Amino acid sequence: MRLNPQDAGAEVVVVPHTHWDREWYLPFQRFRLRLVALLDEVVDRMERDPRQCFTLDGQMAAVDDYLEVRPAHRDRIAALVRAGRLAVGPWQILHDEFLCSGENIVRNLELGLRRAEELGGAMMVGYLPDQFGHCAQTPQILRGAGITRACVWRGVPARVRSHAFAWEAPDGTAVRTEYLPEGGYGNAAGMFEDATLFGEPGLLPGRVAGFADRMRRWRRDGGPLLAMYGSDHTAPAADLADQIEAAELPMRLDTLAGYLAAQDDSTRDLPRVRGELRSHARANILPGVISARAHLKQAMGRAERLVERYAEPLAALWYAGDAERFLAMAWRRLIEVSCHDSVTGCGSDETAEQVAARMAEAEQIGRAVCDMVTAELAASVPVGGHLVFNPSPARRAGVVVLDVPVPDGASGDLVLRDASGRVWPAQTLEAAPTVLDDAVHPAGDLPMVLNRVFGRVLFGQEITGWSVSPAERTLTFQVARRSETPFDIADVREALRDADGQWRVRVLAAPRRTVAAVVEAPPLGHVSVAAAAGSASVGRPVRVDGAVLDNGLLRVDVSDDGTFAMRTPDDDVIDGLGRVVDGGDLGDTYNHAPPRHDHVVDTPVATRVRPVCDGPIVGAVDVERTYRWPRSGDPAADARRVGEPEDVTVTTRVELRTGEPFVRLRISFDNRCDDHRVRLHLPLPRRAGASFAEGQFAVVERGTTSEGGCGERPVPTFPASGFVAAGGLAVLLEHVTEYELVGERPQTRELALTLLRCVGYLSRDHNAYRDQPAGPQLATPRAQCRGERTVEMAIMPYAGERPGPDVTAAAETYRHDLLTAAGYGPEAAPLPEPRTGIEVEGEGVALTSVRRRGDGWTELRLVALQPAPTTAVVRGAFGEATRADLRGRPGEALPVDGGAVSLPLRPWEIATLRVHDAA
Numbered sequence: 017m018r019l020n021p022q023d024a025g026a027e028v029v030v031v032p033h034t035h036w037d038r039e040w041y042l043p044f045q046r047f048r049l050r051l052v053a054l055l056d057e058v059v060d061r062m063e064r065d066p067r068q069c070f071t072l073d074g075q076m077a078a079v080d081d082y083l084e085v086r087p088a089h090r091d092r093i094a095a096l097v098r099a100g101r102l103a104v105g106p107w108q109i110l111h112d113e114f115l116c117s118g119e120n121i122v123r124n125l126e127l128g129l130r131r132a133e134e135l136g137g138a139m140m141v142g143y144l145p146d147q148f149g150h151c152a153q154t155p156q157i158l159r160g161a162g163i164t165r166a167c168v169w170r171g172v173p174a175r176v177r178s179h180a181f182a183w184e185a186p187d188g189t190a191v192r193t194e195y196l197p198e199g200g201y202g203n204a205a206g207m208f209e210d211a212t213l214f215g216e217p218g219l220l221p222g223r224v225a226g227f228a229d230r231m232r233r234w235r236r237d238g239g240p241l242l243a244m245y246g247s248d249h250t251a252p253a254a255d256l257a258d259q260i261e262a263a264e265l266p267m268r269l270d271t272l273a274g275y276l277a278a279q280d281d282s283t284r285d286l287p288r289v290r291g292e293l294r295s296h297a298r299a300n301i302l303p304g305v306i307s308a309r310a311h312l313k314q315a316m317g318r319a320e321r322l323v324e325r326y327a328e329p330l331a332a333l334w335y336a337g338d339a340e341r342f343l344a345m346a347w348r349r350l351i352e353v354s355c356h357d358s359v360t361g362c363g364s365d366e367t368a369e370q371v372a373a374r375m376a377e378a379e380q381i382g383r384a385v386c387d388m389v390t391a392e393l394a395a396s397v398p399v400g401g402h403l404v405f406n407p408s409p410a411r412r413a414g415v416v417v418l419d420v421p422v423p424d425g426a427s428g429d430l431v432l433r434d435a436s437g438r439v440w441p442a443q444t445l446e447a448a449p450t451v452l453d454d455a456v457h458p459a460g461d462l463p464m465v466l467n468r469v470f471g472r473v474l475f476g477q478e479i480t481g482w483s484v485s486p487a488e489r490t491l492t493f494q495v496a497r498r499s500e501t502p503f504d505i506a507d508v509r510e511a512l513r514d515a516d517g518q519w520r521v522r523v524l525a526a527p528r529r530t531v532a533a534v535v536e537a538p539p540l541g542h543v544s545v546a547a548a549a550g551s552a553s554v555g556r557p558v559r560v561d562g563a564v565l566d567n568g569l570l571r572v573d574v575s576d577d578g579t580f581a582m583r584t585p586d587d588d589v590i591d592g593l594g595r596v597v598d599g600g601d602l603g604d605t606y607n608h609a610p611p612r613h614d615h616v617v618d619t620p621v622a623t624r625v626r627p628v629c630d631g632p633i634v635g636a637v638d639v640e641r642t643y644r645w646p647r648s649g650d651p652a653a654d655a656r657r658v659g660e661p662e663d664v665t666v667t668t669r670v671e672l673r674t675g676e677p678f679v680r681l682r683i684s685f686d687n688r689c690d691d692h693r694v695r696l697h698l699p700l701p702r703r704a705g706a707s708f709a710e711g712q713f714a715v716v717e718r719g720t721t722s723e724g725g726c727g728e729r730p731v732p733t734f735p736a737s738g739f740v741a742a743g744g745l746a747v748l749l750e751h752v753t754e755y756e757l758v759g760e761r762p763q764t765r766e767l768a769l770t771l772l773r774c775v776g777y778l779s780r781d782h783n784a785y786r787d788q789p790a791g792p793q794l795a796t797p798r799a800q801c802r803g804e805r806t807v808e809m810a811i812m813p814y815a816g817e818r819p820g821p822d823v824t825a826a827a828e829t830y831r832h833d834l835l836t837a838a839g840y841g842p843e844a845a846p847l848p849e850p851r852t853g854i855e856v857e858g859e860g861v862a863l864t865s866v867r868r869r870g871d872g873w874t875e876l877r878l879v880a881l882q883p884a885p886t887t888a889v890v891r892g893a894f895g896e897a898t899r900a901d902l903r904g905r906p907g908e909a910l911p912v913d914g915g916a917v918s919l920p921l922r923p924w925e926i927a928t929l930r931v932h933d934a935a
Contacts, residue, residue: 026228026232026235026238026239026240026241026266027240027241027266027268028224028227028243028265028266028267028268029240029243029268029269029270030204030207030256030260030267030268030269031071031243031244031245031246031269031271031272031275032068032069032070032245032256032269033071033072033201033244033245033246033272034054034072034073034246034249034250035073035146035201035246035247036072036073036078036248036249037249038075038077038081038109038352038355038357039355039357039358039363039367039370040362040363040364040367040791041363041364041367041778041791041792041794042366043363043364043366043370044367047249048085050249051078051082051249052082052086054251055078055082056086058070058251059092062096062101062102063092065257066101067257067261067269068252068256068257069100069101069102069103069270070102070252070271071139071271071272071273072102072103074105074107074110074139074143074145075107075109075128076104076107076108076109076128076131077108077109077352077355079093079131080131093135094135094136097132097135097136097137098135098136102271103272103273104135104138104139105128105131105133105138105139106125106128106129106132106138106140106142106143106161107124107125107128107143108124108125108127108128108131108351109128109351109352109354110145110146110355110356111124111147111351111355111356112147112354112358112359113144113150113151113712114148114151114712114735114737114752115313115316115360115735115752116316116320116359116712117324117712117864118157118711118712118713118714118879118926119864119865119877120320120350120351121154121157121354121712122160122161122877122902123350123351124351124354125157125158125902125903126161126902126903126904127347127348127351129161129903139271139272141165141272141273141276142158142163142165142166143166143167143272144168145168145200145201146200146201146356147168147171147356148170148171148301148303148305148360149170149292149293149294149303150171150292150293150294151292151711152185152186152291152292152712153185153186153712153714154166154183154185155183155185155189155190155191155193156186156187156713156925157713157926158191159189159190159191160901160902160903160926160928161902161903162903163191164192164281165191165192165193165194165276165281166183166191166192166193166194167194167196167272167276168183168194168196168293169196169200169201169299170293170299170301171292171293171295171299171301172195172289172295172297172298172299173289173293173295173723174297174298174725176195176287176289178195178286179194179195179197179231179234179235179242180193180279181193181195181286181287181288181289182286182288183288183293184288184291185290185291185714185924186291186714186716186883186924187880187923187925187926190283190288192279192280192281192283193289194242194279195234196244197231197298198230198231198234199244200244200299201244201246202244202246202248203231203242203243203244204244205244205245205247205250206223207220207223207227207243207245208245208252208253208256209253218259218262218263221263221265224265224267227243228241240275240278242272242275243267257269291716292716294722294734295723295725296723296725296726296728296729296730297724297725298725298726300728300786300788301728302606302607302728302790303607303608303731303734303754304603304604304605304606304607304608304733304773305362305605306734306752307693307754307770307773308360308361308362308605308773308775308799309368309605309799309801310770310772310801311372311801311805312361312372312375313359313751313752313753314750314807315372315375315379316350316354316375316751316752317737317750317751317752318379318750318751319375319376319378319379320350321750321832322386323343323346323350324865325407326382326407326835327339327346327382327385327389328385328867329407329540329853329867330386330389330390330405331867331868332866332867332868333866333874334389334392334542335388337388337392339385343381343385345381346377346378346381349374349375349377349378349381350375350378353371353378358371359371360605361605361799362606362778362791363605364778364794365797365798365799368798386835390403390835390837391837391840393405393837394839394840394841395840395841396839396848397544397837397838397839397841397845397847397848398546398839398841398842398843398844398846398847399497399500399839399840399841399843400497400546400547401544401545401546401838401841402416402418402545402546402837402838402839403542403836403837403839404416404545404836405537405542405835405837406538406539406540406541406543407540407832407834407835408539408540408828408829408863409539409540409853409854409855409856410539410855410856411537411538411855412536412539412829413535413536413675414534414829415533415534415633415673415834416532416533416534416834417531418432418531418545418547418836419448419528419529419530419838420442420528420529420530420531420547421497421527421547422526422527422528422529422547423547423549426549428551429442429444429550429551430444430529430531430547430548430550431533431547431548431549431550431551431552432533432535432545432546432547432548433545433548433847434535434544434850435544435848435849436849439548439550440533440545441534441553441554441632441633442531442532442533442633443629443631443632443633443634444529444530444531445629445634446530447527447528447530448528450527451522451523451524452475452477452495452523452524452525453475453523454520454521454523455520455521456518456519456520456521457518457519457521458518458519459512459515459516459517459518462515462519462521466505466508466509466512469505469508472499472503474493474495475495477495477496478496478497478498478499479493479494479495479499479501479503480494480495480499480501480526481493481494481501482494482503484511484512486515488520489515489519489520490519490520490521491508491512491519491520491522492521492523493521493522493523493524494524494525495524495525495526496526497528497838498840500842500843529547532629532633532634533545533633534554534633538851539853539855539856540853540854540855540866541851541852541853542851543850544839544848544850545847546839546847554631554632554633554674555675556569556674557631557633558630558631558632558633558672558673558674559632559635560629560630560631560635560636562625562627563637565635565636565637566672567672567674567675568585569584569677570582570677570678570679570813571583572672572679574625574637574639574670577620577623578594578596578620578623578625578640579591579592579593579594579595580593580594580639580670582679582813588813590700590745590813591699593698594639594670594681594698595618595696595697596643596694596695596696596771597616597617597618597697597768598616598617598618598643598689598692599614599693599695600615600646600649600691600692601691601692601774601775602649602650602651602654602691602775602780602784603775603780603785603786604779604780605775605777605779605796605799606779606786606790606791607783607790608693608731608785609654609780609784609785609786610693610784611649611650611655612654612655612656612784613655613656614656614657615646615656617643617644617645617646620642620643620666621642621643621644621663622641622642623642624639624640625638625639628669632674633673633674634672634673634674635672635673636670636672637669637670638668638670639667639668639669639670640665640666640667641665641666641668642663642664642665642666643664643665643666644662644663644664645662645664645689645692646658646661646689646692647659647660647661647662647688647690648689648690648691649690649691649692651691651776651777654782654784657691657692662688664685664686664687664688664689665685665686666683666684666685667683667685668682668683669681669682669683677812677813678748678810678811678812678826678830679811680809680810680830681696681808681809681810681811682806682807682808683696683771683806684804684805684807685804685805686803686804686805687800687802687803687805689774690776690802691774691775691776691800692772692773693772693773694770694773695768695769695771696769696771696807696809697758697768698766698767698768698769698811700743700744700766700767701743701745702743702744703743703765704720704742704744704757706718706719706720706742707720707740707741707742707755707757707767708741708818708819709734709735709737709739709740709755710738710739710827711735711736711737711738713864713881714924715819715824715881715882717818718732718734719732720732720757727787728785728787729786731756731785732756733754733755733770734754734756735752735753735755736749736752736753736755737751738827739824739826739827740753740755741814741818741819742757742767743765744813744814744815745767745811745812745813745814746811746812746813746814746819746826746827747769747809747810748809748810748811748826748827748831749827749831750808750809750830750831753769753770753809754769755767755768755769755770769809771805771807772805772807773801774799774802775796775799776797776800777795777799778792778793778796778799779791779794781793812826820882821860821882824860824882828862853892854866854874854890854891854892855890855891855892856876856878856888856891857888857889857891858880858887858889858921859882859886860881860882860886861878861879861880861886862878862879862881863876863877863878864877864878864879865877869904872932872933873932874894874930874931874932874933875904875928875929875930876928876929876930876931877926877928877929878890878919878921878926878927878928878929879921879925879926879927880921880922880927881924882923882924883924884923885921885923886921887918887919887920887921888921888927888929889916889917889918889919890916890919890929890931891915891916892915893915893933893934894915894931894932894933894934895912895915895933895935896912896932897910897911897912897917897929897931898910898929899919899928899929900928900929900930901928902928904928910929915934917931
């Protein structure tokens with residue numbers, strides 16, 4: 017029976033679209049072939065039929081990937097965008113919001129908006145259709161770029177019972193957010209497929225009525241119903257416009273931007289949700305992606321940090337040339353790999369390999385820019401000296417490890433001196449051998465021996481001199497890391513022309529040592545140092561006595577079982593730290609799922625403590641624990657782990673440095689087992705009902721449970737980027753790490769941090785912690801992460817309920833070591849004077865970005881990482897300052913007084929500041 021138009025109720029707005037996973041269960045290039053075919057068809061159809069419109073998934077990557085293959089179609093795409101029929105942007109890619117930095121998210125939006133505007137205009141909607149939850153600061157990021165609306169699916173809490181809600185960032189910034197219930201971005205995916213069968217009356221009216229019935233409870237105001245007609249990698253039906261016209265129902269086609277533009281923009285009278293969206297109430301958020309293929313998260317953190325906090329600031333403040341194109345290339349790769357099916361590790365093995373390669377490329381470009389800038393600076397530092405760059409915006413001291421020449425006549429202790437004569441104590445870690453080679457050769461072999469010399473390089477060092485003793489039949493080369501002495505191998509060959517008999521060939525290196533020293537460097541500036549004979553006292557020396565380390569701030573006692581106790585100056589003791597726990601995992605890259613009858617291993621069969629270095633600047637011991645881990649799981653049974661156990665030695669380096677209020681840990685082992693999860697357990701000084709995790713421009717407070725309701729186990733595992741803190745203990749992190757608060761009794765409450773999670777499938781059709789598949793059941797043997805694994809972190813006690821500025825400052829220090837470069841200027845040249853870049857002061861104020869912005873302008877991104885107002889004071893050699901939005905567009909001018917500008921900040925405010933070089 018054919019339904020009357022009024023039976024369908026409110027108007028249904030059909031938004032044809034595709035959700036395009038750039039790479040997932042197939043690698044990028046194989047998916048791109050499908051993309052090109054799909055967009056060829058869509059563009060042709062839209063040009064033939066002016067009724068057609070299309071929304072291209074909120075990401076410009078699909079457009080760019082298409083135009084790289086079809087460059088001649090650019091004008092065709094642009095014409096459809098300008099006409100408002102093809103909605104593109106605002107993102108460059110649909111990122112995972114928890115597995116990249118906040119700065120990466122900003123650059124993603126900036127690039128996507130710019131690329132979309134080059135084609136005629138961006139869809140000004142924060143379309144986030146498939147992310148596995150949403151970070152707390154997304155509303156502020158969107159507003160900062162001029163976007164007032166968002167559209168989401170996953171992570172929305174159960175208390176939202178309408179189609180729209182006001183989503184607030186921690187600072188109170190809100191965006192009106194459209195929720196996609198009843199199927200998310202594919203809630204109308206099957207509405208127009210096979211709508212007529214064998215000439216029978218159409219199925220469409222009934223489908224529309226059913227859709228309207230489901231959606232009316234979400235839109236009780238009688239307004240239009242949003243029908244997202246599309247799914248993964250699909251094109252709309254060829255006769256879509258004809259079907260809608262023939263149905264004679266209250267339906268129309270539009271883009272997502274068009275639909276939302278017709279809606280009220282106000283957040284008044286809407287339910288309000290503050291902070292991150294990580295609820296399992298109505299959709300899977302697939303939390304296991306945080307720990308899948310952990311090496312990708314490690315590589316992402318390393319590459320982002322190198323580009324954001326080293327390469328870009330160095331180029332902005334200290335480089336006379338132009339590194340913009342190099343940095344843009346690095347950012348393009350970082351943005352690409354932030355995709356929600358890329359950095360997450362929930363793709364095929366081929367995809368993961370390509371993602372890792374792009375991360376490596378971004379890191380390589382960042383390192384190359386650092387090398388380029390520091391080489392320019394180090395040209396004025398004499399050979400043997402070192403340039404030290406401080407990536408932090410405050411003056412600070414840090415430990416540097418340098419390879420230095422031993423000054424002539426020095427046989428005892430060394431120190432480092434700067435241009436002012438200030439002395440820094442140095443601890444010798446290793447003395448390099450001075451005899452690199454000493455062998456006897458027949459004279460006839462000497463030409464072959466001389467062929468070892470490459471230009472002036474021999475054994476990796478440069479020849480500083482040579483001598484031939486015919487009487488002793490000895491050839492001696494002197495080498496050093498760098499030499500200004502002229503050298504020609506032809507002279508040596510001439511001296512050996514009449515050689516006969518047996519000849520001794522020696523290669524003698526100038527004495528060198530590897531030293532650790534504490535050096536103070538100016539904010540975002542650099543200082544130069546060189547080794548000298550002498551000694552200097554260390555303010556808070558590190559002492560190591562067997563299995564005990566002490567730096568005056570913390571004392572660490574390693575126990576017989578390999579765990580350790582940490583004692584603070586107030587005599588508070590945290591015992592049992594560093595327990596390694598191995599459990600089974602028969603889940604997949606999306607969801608952890610333990611066997612029904614798991615065999616958990618947390619007790620080593622053997623333990624040994626080995627000294628590494630004994631202070632006074634750095635002290636460390638290696639704790640070697642051997643465990644017997646089950647070899648693999650039995651996915652068919654889902655009940656247990658099977659196979660002969662493997663002996664696995666886990667080495668934990670426990671390290672204290674002078675002046676640091678935290679203990680550094682480096683955990684390494686060779687993973688030879690499958691289907692398991694390895695976690696580090698850290699007991700808390702006091703019971704904690706909440707954790708605090710630093711992430712994307714915020715520190716988020718989380719409870720000990722997660723809201724459930726959908727077909728997924730609501731496990732309380734969460735991501736943390738810079739640090740996680742609970743119950744008086746903070747863990748400082750190098751990259752995004754999964755953590756959980758575990759234990760029921762007060763004395764057993766612990767933080768558990770995932771070191772490794774190993775699974776064999778992209779998605780399993782049967783996963784004990786998830787009702788429905790999250791993707792194809794594709795074998796991913798490399799997601800078992802076999803081989804060497806090393807994770808570094810630090811632990812730090814703190815006072816109070818929530819971590820304060822001391823923890824934020826410690827995380828900044830831990831994550832951003834001082835950068836060094838060897839000098840190569842004239843040996844007799846004096847050390848250059850220290851130079852300051854830009855200084856930032858303010859309680860709780862963090863710097864996330866420094867970059868060049870046009871002629872003479874430098875842009876800084878600052879964030880107030882605390883729940884109270886604060887003021888950032890920025891000092892430098894500049895004469896003008898303005899606020900800017902997140903896209904860098906200048907706004908309010910700010911007064912500059914003596915090279916300083918004050919910037920009041922709301923709690924959790926993200927602020928962008930532009931300063932211009934002083935005349």
